[in-house]
Amino acid sequence: MDLKEIQNLIKFVAKSGASEVKLEMDDIKITIKTGSDDKENTYIQQYPMGGQMQQQMPAQQQQPPVSSQENNKPAAENEQPAVENSKYITVKSPIIGTFYRKPSPDKDVFVEVGDSIKVGDVLCVIEAMKLFNEIESEISGKIVKVLVDDSSPVEFDQPLFLVDPS
Structure with a gap:
């Protein structure tokens, strides 16, 4: 299974709403888990059938918390880039x-x-x-x-x- 197929599988699972998918093939086993309430945290574990190697990759980058200084800006300033980039x-x-x-x-x-x-x-x-x-x-x-x-x-x-x- 190549990287593109794994990526497509991750996208499919994230869109489907499934909480966990396991796929076993000849020499690899893949488990994709999504939090049932939090679709932001999708993880993939991939390891050879005989080994202990595990790999976890967050599927989406989490946004850093907004500081209190940014919250004090006027609403029009915060919305300007979003409208401009839309x-x-x-x-x-x-x-x-x-x-x-x-x-x-x-x-x-x-x-x-x-x-x-x-x-x-x-x-x-x-x-x-x-x-x-x-x-x-x-x-x-x-x-x-x-x-x-x-x-x-x-x-x-x-x-x-x-x-x-x-």
Whole structure:
């Protein structure tokens, strides 16, 4: 079972509302658990049938608590970015790993703010377990904002880019 199939399985389980799914195949066993009341905490455990190796990965990044200073801002200020960003499409990370904007250190970045992209264009690379996975665009539009710094760790479903589809 490859990484993309596991990701699709996680998405399916999260959307279905199931609290736990177990999948056993030839050499691996996968258990995906979601909290019955809290769909934010989806975990996957994967380990060989004969071994004890366990891996837990949060399926969605949890938001840090809001400080009291941020709560004291006027309501209009807090709502402004949400309204402004609502017309944009967010490109999210399909996997956990390290985000890279360039194919290698001596090359140019894949995309810059203001670049036009089309379906299939490579936006970035995410390294996971020594494998470099090219992340391709599923939409056409213009890059408005890069939300992650180069060489930063990213979580599954973490926003990477804002794209203006118009």
